[in-house]
Amino acid sequence: MIRAPLRMSFVGGGTDLPDFYHRSPGRVLSATIDKYIYVLVNPTPLVDKFMVKYQKTELVDHPKDIQHTRVRAALLDLDITKSGIEIGSFADLPAKTGLGSSSSFAVALMKGLNAYLGKTLSREEAAEAASRLEIELLGEPIGKQDQYAASFGGFNIFQFNPDDSVDVESILLDYKKKLEFEDHILLFYTGITRPASSVLSDQKSKIDKNFETYIQMADSVFEFNERLLAGDIKGIAKMLHEGWARKKSLSSSAPNMLVDEIYNAGLGAGAWGGKILGAGGGGCVMFIAPPPAQGKIRERMQTFFKEHELPEGRELPIHFTHTGTDILLNNHYQNGF
Amino acid sequence: MEEYIKQFLARTDESIHNLPIKEIAKAFNVLQAVYERDGRIYVFGNGGSLAMATHWVSDFNKTVFSHHLGKQVKRFQAIRLPTTESELTAWANDEGFDMVFLGPLQNYMREGDAIIAISSSGNSVNILKAVEYAKSCEVPVIGVSGFDGGKLNELADVKIFVPTEKGRYGIVEGVHGVILHLMTEYFKDYFNHVMERRGRAD
Numbered sequence: 001m002i003r004a005p006l007r008m009s010f011v012g013g014g015t016d017l018p019d020f021y022h023r024s025p026g027r028v029l030s031a032t033i034d035k036y037i038y039v040l041v042n043p044t045p046l047v048d049k050f051m052v053k054y055q056k057t058e059l060v061d062h063p064k065d066i067q068h069t070r071v072r073a074a075l076l077d078l079d080i081t082k083s084g085i086e087i088g089s090f091a092d093l094p095a096k097t098g099l100g101s102s103s104s105f106a107v108a109l110m111k112g113l114n115a116y117l118g119k120t121l122s123r124e125e126a127a128e129a130a131s132r133l134e135i136e137l138l139g140e141p142i143g144k145q146d147q148y149a150a151s152f153g154g155f156n157i158f159q160f161n162p163d164d165s166v167d168v169e170s171i172l173l174d175y176k177k178k179l180e181f182e183d184h185i186l187l188f189y190t191g192i193t194r195p196a197s198s199v200l201s202d203q204k205s206k207i208d209k210n211f212e213t214y215i216q217m218a219d220s221v222f223e224f225n226e227r228l229l230a231g232d233i234k235g236i237a238k239m240l241h242e243g244w245a246r247k248k249s250l251s252s253s254a255p256n257m258l259v260d261e262i263y264n265a266g267l268g269a270g271a272w273g274g275k276i277l278g279a280g281g282g283g284c285v286m287f288i289a290p291p292p293a294q295g296k297i298r299e300r301m302q303t304f305f306k307e308h309e310l311p312e313g314r315e316l317p318i319h320f321t322h323t324g325t326d327i328l329l330n331n332h333y334q335n336g337f
Numbered sequence: 338m339e340e341y342i343k344q345f346l347a348r349t350d351e352s353i354h355n356l357p358i359k360e361i362a363k364a365f366n367v368l369q370a371v372y373e374r375d376g377r378i379y380v381f382g383n384g385g386s387l388a389m390a391t392h393w394v395s396d397f398n399k400t401v402f403s404h405h406l407g408k409q410v411k412r413f414q415a416i417r418l419p420t421t422e423s424e425l426t427a428w429a430n431d432e433g434f435d436m437v438f439l440g441p442l443q444n445y446m447r448e449g450d451a452i453i454a455i456s457s458s459g460n461s462v463n464i465l466k467a468v469e470y471a472k473s474c475e476v477p478v479i480g481v482s483g484f485d486g487g488k489l490n491e492l493a494d495v496k497i498f499v500p501t502e503k504g505r506y507g508i509v510e511g512v513h514g515v516i517l518h519l520m521t522e523y524f525k526d527y528f529n530h531v532m533e534r535r536g537r538a539d
Contacts, residue, residue: 003374120448122475154366172362175527179534323370327448 002039002115004108004325005032006092006099007149008187008277008286008318010236011243014250015218016143016160018135019207024214026160027221028145029171029228032153033318037101038090039108041116050075051086070106073137078113085116093316096193098276098283103146106130107325111151115330123324124166127151153324155228157221177231178320184233184288186271188301190262191312192282206250213246237273237288244275256282262304269293269300284316345508352499352512361516363495364479365523367451371477372413374449381418381438381467382455382481385510389517390417390455396521403525405532413524418442418467438467446476453479457509459487459498468492481516483509 007030015026044051052058052068060066061083063075071087087109095101110129114121121129130147134140148158148166155171155178173181207214220239227235244263259276262285266274270293277284289297298315305313371378378397380390397415399406419425419441428440442452452471456464459482471478472492480493483501490498499512 120475153370170363170366172359172366174362175523175530179530321370321373322366323373323449326374326376328374330448 001327001329002041002108002112002325003328004037004039004104004111004150005153005321005323006035006037006097006101006104007032007146008099009145009149010275011224011239012217012221013145014143014247015214016145016158017141017207018143018164020211020214020218021143021160022162022164023211025162025218026143026214027218028143028149028158028160029156029221029224030145030149030158031155032149032321032324033099034321035092035099035316035318037092037104037108039105039112040086040088040090041112042086042088043116044084044086047086048083050083053086053088069138070102070109070133074106074109074113074133077133077137078117080113080117087112093189096283097189100146100149103130103134103142104150104325106134107147107150109133111325111327115327123151124168126325127166151325154322155320157225171225171228173228177229180231181228181233181236182319183291184237184272185318186266186274186287186289186294186297187277187316187318188262188266188285188287189312189314189316190259190282190285191305191310192256192258210250213250217243217246233288234272237271239273240275240286240288241267241273244273247275258308259285261308262301265300265304266297269297271297348501348505348508349511352501352508353515355500356512356516357496357498360496360498361519364453364497364520367477367479367495368413368520368524371449371451372411375411375414376447376449376451377414377416377445378451378453379416379418379442379445380453380455382464383461385506386455386457386513387417389510389514390453392514393453393517393521396518397524400521401524401528404529408532416445418445435463435466438463439470442467442470446471446474448474448476451477451479453481454489454493455481455513456487456489457483457506457513458503459484459489461489464489465492481513483513 009028009030012028016028020026049059049061050063050066052066052071058066063072063081066072089105107126107130110133111121111126127148131144134142144160145158152168155173157169159167224239259282266287271287271289274287277286287297380393382390394415394417397413402412418438424441425437428437432440454464454468465488468478468489478493479495480489481497482489483499484503486498490496497516499509501508
């Protein structure tokens with residue numbers, strides 16, 4: 001049984017795309033949160049099938065017949081063609097929240113299937129295996145930041161180098177500053193969903209045109225880190241606000257107006273800043289706000305969700321975490337003892 | 338006599354002054370991560386280092402939470418290896434002294450754990466055997482070493498190295514004691530802070 005955390009990305013998102021980092025180092029600063037995806041890999045000696053359990057249950061004779069794209073590609077790539085295996089997934093949150101869940105799933109899956117084959121992956125190997133699965137094998141137009149964030153866990157700066165290597169710098173944030181930061185964060189799930197790749201595939205073609213902006217985005221990680229370590233939460237909020245404006249300018253298709261309205265409503269109610277998590281198409285909206293203003297923001301959001309008929313819209317309290325994707329239980333008995 | 342004392346203290350001062358602060362901070366992150374995944378921390382060393390490992394385990398498991406022992410909260414699970422003298426002597430007598438840490442570690446260690454290896458020279462074979470095993474299982478290694486750091490400092494994921502003249506065990510071990518207490522104090526203050534906040538929220 002493997003557990004992978006979801007993540008909040010703060011600055012540098014988009015610079016983890018190879019079209020950018022092959023020309024200039026990309027950088028992302030993110031943190032994992034206490035919302036998880038679980039993957040269970042289990043041998044089924046009496047069922048000569050491949051079973052995949054998620055919202056649906058699939059029961060097939062060969063992995064090529066599996067509809068779940070990630071599971072199918074992973075099994076075929078790892079050459080797990082001997083039947084008698086079930087793979088199930090469980091999640092604290094639904095898909096498309098903008099918290100990197102699909103990549104968290106990919107990391108957990110690769111770690112789990114490798115463990116099933118008797119192989120222990122390092123955090124880097126698990127991140128790379130998941131990135132390869134999603135980007136190379138499935139051709140998704142995404143970067144590697146989410147796979148690294150989920151695999152390593154905690155507050156990190158990831159640097160994506162032109163030679164495809166990745167440097168991981170763990171941010172050494174003490175408990176007081178971490179908890180203080182948490183106290184200023186309000187996260188709302190909007191209930192609006194749109195797959196990340198639809199926004200990202202469009203963003204990809206924009207890298208050439210906005211190369212300088214991307215360099216600024218990659219560099220902004222340093223300033224964010226300094227402000228974070230100094231406890232300058234207001235400064236962080238301002239940076240996120242500017243980052244969101246910049247991100248909107250990078251996308252040629254209109255941003256989701258409703259999400260933008262939610263963001264502006266929060267700012268109107270007293271938030272210092274914030275961002276739309278994920279690729280800007282929906283999912284969660286995060287605000288940074290002084291604790292005394294948070295009651296008003298909560299009320300404003302509640303009213304907003306009601307007015308705009310977003311019944312799934314609600315607050316999602318979170319805490320930051322330090323651990324990444326872990327095997328919680330490995331029940332590999334051999335030779336009957 | 339006073340001159341001797343001053344010299345010793347000056348050397349200790351210098352070692353403390355040159356401590357790798359970032360590495361100690363990284364160790365805090367590793368310990369916090371282990372706690373979150375319900376893992377265990379195995380700690381070991383030879384001679385005085387074993388005594389420190391034993392001392393640290395009692396502090397880390399209890400002192401960190403000592404103001405709130407009545408409350409049902411998840412605590413750290415730090416375990417000194419070998420856990421009993423019988424285990425120590427059984428491994429040493431039957432399999433050799435090189436196996437006294439690796440042997441028991443193989444019984445206990447799981448993917449979610451971490452180890453703290455304490456060795457002034459950083460070159461004790463029994464320590465290195467256990468460290469190499471942990472590394473082969475991708476379990477994070479916090480290496481607490483002295484002198485020139487030895488092989489332990491090379492292998493460790495978190496390199497807490499107290500640079501000192503070779504053979505100055507007194508200084509190295511004294512500073513190791515400070516570092517281990519620092520770990521306990523950090524988490525004690527952290528935990529107290531969380532409990533106070535919780536109290537205010539109720």
